[in-house]
Amino acid sequence: MLRFLLTRLTLIVPTFLGVTLLTFAMIRLIPGDPILLIFGERNVEESVYNQMKADLGLDKPILVQYAYYLGDLAHGKFGTSIITRTPVLSEFLSLFPATVELSLTAITLAVLIGLPAGIIAAVRRNSVFDHTVMGASLTGYSMPIFWWGLLLILLFSVTLGWTPVSGRMAVKYFVEPVTGFVLLDAAMAGEWGAFRSALQHLILPAAALGTIPLAVIARMTRSSMLEVLNEDYIRTARAKGLPPWRVVGLHALRNALIPVITVIGLQVGALLSGAILTETIFSWPGIGKWLIESIRRRDYPVVQGGVLLAASIVMLVNLTVDVMYGLINPRIRKGR
Amino acid sequence: MALLEIKNLSVAFATHGGEVRAVEGVDLTVDEGQVLGIVGESGSGKSVSSLAVMGLVAANGRVTADRMSFAGHDLMKLGPRQRRGITGRDVAMIFQEPMTSLNPCFTVGFQLTEGLRTHLGGSRQELRRRAVELLDQVGIPDPDTRLGAFPHQLSGGMCQRVMIAMAIACNPRLLIADEPTTALDVTIQRQILELLLDLQRKRGMALILITHNMGVVAETAHRVAVMYAGQVVEERPAAELFRHPRHPYTAALLEALPERSAGQRRLPAIPGMVPGLGDRPEGCLFNPRCGRVRDVCRAARPPLLPTDGGAVRCLLPLGAA
Numbered sequence A: 001m002l003r004f005l006l007t008r009l010t011l012i013v014p015t016f017l018g019v020t021l022l023t024f025a026m027i028r029l030i031p032g033d034p035i036l037l038i039f040g041e042r043n044v045e046e047s048v049y050n051q052m053k054a055d056l057g058l059d060k061p062i063l064v065q066y067a068y069y070l071g072d073l074a075h076g077k078f079g080t081s082i083i084t085r086t087p088v089l090s091e092f093l094s095l096f097p098a099t100v101e102l103s104l105t106a107i108t109l110a111v112l113i114g115l116p117a118g119i120i121a122a123v124r125r126n127s128v129f130d131h132t133v134m135g136a137s138l139t140g141y142s143m144p145i146f147w148w149g150l151l152l153i154l155l156f157s158v159t160l161g162w163t164p165v166s167g168r169m170a171v172k173y174f175v176e177p178v179t180g181f182v183l184l185d186a187a188m189a190g191e192w193g194a195f196r197s198a199l200q201h202l203i204l205p206a207a208a209l210g211t212i213p214l215a216v217i218a219r220m221t222r223s224s225m226l227e228v229l230n231e232d233y234i235r236t237a238r239a240k241g242l243p244p245w246r247v248v249g250l251h252a253l254r255n256a257l258i259p260v261i262t263v264i265g266l267q268v269g270a271l272l273s274g275a276i277l278t279e280t281i282f283s284w285p286g287i288g289k290w291l292i293e294s295i296r297r298r299d300y301p302v303v304q305g306g307v308l309l310a311a312s313i314v315m316l317v318n319l320t321v322d323v324m325y326g327l328i329n330p331r332i333r334k335g336r
Numbered sequence B: 001m002a003l004l005e006i007k008n009l010s011v012a013f014a015t016h017g018g019e020v021r022a023v024e025g026v027d028l029t030v031d032e033g034q035v036l037g038i039v040g041e042s043g044s045g046k047s048v049s050s051l052a053v054m055g056l057v058a059a060n061g062r063v064t065a066d067r068m069s070f071a072g073h074d075l076m077k078l079g080p081r082q083r084r085g086i087t088g089r090d091v092a093m094i095f096q097e098p099m100t101s102l103n104p105c106f107t108v109g110f111q112l113t114e115g116l117r118t119h120l121g122g123s124r125q126e127l128r129r130r131a132v133e134l135l136d137q138v139g140i141p142d143p144d145t146r147l148g149a150f151p152h153q154l155s156g157g158m159c160q161r162v163m164i165a166m167a168i169a170c171n172p173r174l175l176i177a178d179e180p181t182t183a184l185d186v187t188i189q190r191q192i193l194e195l196l197l198d199l200q201r202k203r204g205m206a207l208i209l210i211t212h213n214m215g216v217v218a219e220t221a222h223r224v225a226v227m228y229a230g231q232v233v234e235e236r237p238a239a240e241l242f243r244h245p246r247h248p249y250t251a252a253l254l255e256a257l258p259e260r261s262a263g264q265r266r267l268p269a270i271p272g273m274v275p276g277l278g279d280r281p282e283g284c285l286f287n288p289r290c291g292r293v294r295d296v297c298r299a300a301r302p303p304l305l306p307t308d309g310g311a312v313r314c315l316l317p318l319g320a321a
């Protein structure tokens, strides 16, 4: 286990460097000049322009800029936004909880619905339920998020008027951020009106974001379950005279979960990229929306630092998933 | 009264090619404390018949029987819940593949105490003590630490011992052992077989021993049922069946035994093939391979006819006048 962790940790270093190089290069490859973008339509004087360029270190050769960037990173400095002049790290930390809240809700919805749906579909193989679930998940999986999100908005916000179109909470409410999760903060403060409002704001983007993971989890659970249900040890469990819920829910599920957990883990990366689209559609004030805006403004430090931080989170989650995988699968835990 | 009594058991499976009958009109009786050997070639329906007794036939299978009773319970009439109260408690089964028959995700101790907890209950300490006792009885050294082991840490022989411990946990009155040694090393085979027979004798439980090995049956079984293509073709006391087989198929199987063909370079394999599930012949199922075949054998399926000490499914049995 320790060896396994160490090899995984050493792999993180090259991945980390790769991400810095990619973001650094990509944002500079797209045309557009951050300083000109700040001034917009107004003309900027040559001397002011050069002064700003020097201040931002953008006058130096590109390789030197990269070296400086890496040097700062080595000291734990993620840079400062060109536009807002606030440190990238603190901006990230203030916005990240919103993204986590959205993503967690989405993946929770996906697991809570996808897992039982997949299990029942497998147990009642070829039933109407099975065919419905598999058809729906294929549709859900093929649905592009922005299109699906807009459809949801059209139906639930515009036509039915059940949910708000954007934001995290109605403006008339305010809750003191403690955890950064509006839902939790409102509940802890006992502000039930705010809680309701937050929930209403959250449900639609979470549904849009959770659809693909939901489809993937349902399909994976079903196929994994079908495979496991044919195993000899399931026959053994039934030969003991155990009730069906125990055979399916314990003996089969425990084995079937191993690949499902891996898939859920892999969905985290996809979830983050999905969050960027979802946040943009629903104006959700998280890091997705923040990154998209910073790209539009060519806010180099924000793009570089933000993507790097997001990538680190994904790597961390993947590592956790690998460790969990070992914990539920005794064949990996011990030896080998 | 017989412990297990089966009359006219049939199992049909729904497959893509239509319905196939894997077991057809099987009659079996096992008395308290008796060892019944079931022999027959691969695919003759030995496993499916015993799974039917356990109530574990796959979902695509349809089980019918005129009578299937265990210790006075009519198994065909019991609801699923009452049926589960018998399965694993009064009737237990062990399987051919010990390595894959244990759940890889749970410890030996967990899997061993599970049946006990379900059927008999008891506190954690009691269950643990009982589990240690059981592992000890099946000859597993250092049972206390083995409780925490996972199946992949055990050898095939050890796994089968754990399976046996699990099966005898609730003191079953009947144990069905479906080729319990086929997947094991030859040296281990003997040990497992002796363990089973030892437990059978000490506990006075009935044992159905399914095997390909005629020699093993000759040594251990009180009665023997010979299965062919889903039917019991001969069912008689072991000693008599081995001395004077009545069915030509039984006789052919005995001919194929290595001891009897000593001196010959090759085993006298039975000519022809077992008919598949889809292409069962008219009349007696064995007639295409039978040396004694007559026209009557091709006309209709022979019924199971009483003979000395048992029954035989042949119109022209051997040794008859």
Ligand SMILES: Nc1ncnc2c1ncn2[C@@H]1O[C@H](COP(=O)(O)OP(=O)(O)OP(=O)(O)O)[C@@H](O)[C@H]1O
Residues within 6 Å of the ligand: B013, B014, B015, B022, B040, B041, B042, B043, B044, B045, B046, B047, B048, B049, B058, B060, B061, B277
């Ligand atoms: N679920 C199922 N669906 C369709 N056919 C089945 C099913 N289970 C068993 N069969 C068929 O029933 C027949 C009898 O199988 P069974 O396993 O009882 O044979 P067996 O005598 O135990 O053979 P072996 O010695 O190889 O274990 C086989 O032809 C098998 O293919």
Ligand SMILES: [Mg+2]
Residues within 6 Å of the ligand: B046, B047, B048, B178
């Ligand atoms: Mg078999």
